[in-house]
Amino acid sequence: MIKSIRNLLYRPPAMPKSGEDFGDYQTNFVNAIRFTESCGFLVERPDWKPHERLEVEGSFLEPALRAAGVRDLTKAAFQCLKWSHYLAPHIEQQLGRKVWLTIGQIWKEDQALFSPTWNDLRSWSKQGLNS
Incomplete structure (x- = not known):
């Protein structure tokens, strides 16, 4: 119940308008997790270790691609989400990390x-992605 209320009240930060608007990676990553949770999805929180x-x-990518049976990514343009989802377990295996x-x-x-x-991202989370 408290999580649902927190999700309803969540307001994401302003989107960057230039390269100078990007802040700290860890802060941006936590913002991405909070936004994902506000869309109703469960996300495992990272266990940040200092330093x-x-x-x-x-390259960790080439062995991960081979393990996934991918020989050619030339036709993968504009399909980042699909390929990232498919390759994630192979990259985890290669890196030994989540x-x-x-x-x-x-x-x-x-x-x-x-x-x-x-708003685009929130809509996609509810309606799915399509061309």
């Missing part, structure tokens, strides 16, 4: 390449 960094030698799927904006330097609003 812990993931050190990866070489991974979280997120949906949000995609930026290249100071230009938004994919820029859904909070």
Whole structure:
């Protein structure tokens, strides 16, 4: 009951309008989790360890792709969510860590390449994604 009330009262932060608007990664990640919860989904909270960094030698993606049976990603454009969901367990296995799927904006330097609003994301969470 308390969680439902908290979800109803949740107001997401302002969407970035430039590269300078991006804050701390951990804060942004927690905001993504809170927004996802406000849409009614259960999300496992990360267990942040102070000063812990993931050190990866070489590419973890190539072995994960091979384990998933993926040989070519050229036709995967505009299907990020589907591929991320499919590859997540293989990437977890390769990294030895839990991974979280997120949906949000995609930026290249100071230009938004994919820029859904909070309302877009909330609508997709209720109605699903379609072309």
